[in-house]
Amino acid sequence: MPEGESRKTILVVDDEPEIRKLVGAMVSQFGYRALTADSGEHALTLYKNLEEPVEMLITDVVAPGMSGPMLADKLTALQPDLKVLYISGYDNTQVVQKYVVEKGHSLLSKPFSVEELRQKMSTLLSRPAKVKAGF
Numbered sequence: 001m002p003e004g005e006s007r008k009t010i011l012v013v014d015d016e017p018e019i020r021k022l023v024g025a026m027v028s029q030f031g032y033r034a035l036t037a038d039s040g041e042h043a044l045t046l047y048k049n050l051e052e053p054v055e056m057l058i059t060d061v062v063a064p065g066m067s068g069p070m071l072a073d074k075l076t077a078l079q080p081d082l083k084v085l086y087i088s089g090y091d092n093t094q095v096v097q098k099y100v101v102e103k104g105h106s107l108l109s110k111p112f113s114v115e116e117l118r119q120k121m122s123t124l125l126s127r128p129a130k131v132k133a134g135f
Contacts, residue, residue: 007033008055008125013043013071014087015063019110023058023087026117040066040074047075054082055125061088061096061107069099083124087112 010032014020020036027034035054037043040063047054057075059068066074072084086100089110100107108120 007031009033009035009050009052010056010058010121011043011047011054011075012036013038013040013057013059013063013068015039015060019060019087023117026114027058027121029114030118030121032121039063040068040071043071044074047078053079056083056085056121058085058087058121061086061100062090067095067099069095069103072105083127085120085124 010027012020012024012027012034013036014023015038017038020038024034024036032055035046035050037046040059043057043059054075057072059071061068068086068088072086076082076084084105086096086105086107087110088096088100088107090096096107099105106120106124108116
């Protein structure tokens, strides 16, 4: 990365090409560096080859192969301070309740507007990192 460039990197994962491209374009429009992946496996490969930290993972909850929560668990094991934003068209299912809501992660229901995504990302990125303490 050129000196002085400090854009935060956001990893966008969705198996639907149109959604992936659209969310990636929105993230770039907000001034972040968007990396896009079409699967959890692809996202892990990208992540492991990066030299800079990823500030946020934006992932669909339901995906073929590795689900969004499985990917988030793997990445937060490697980077505990990683912010996670789930996007889903299924906001009331048991999977969403168990792996997103109950774990305290943020969820943005599809379809969402550019402003809704911007606001949710801004709120998440401004939160202090969770401290893994005994309470």
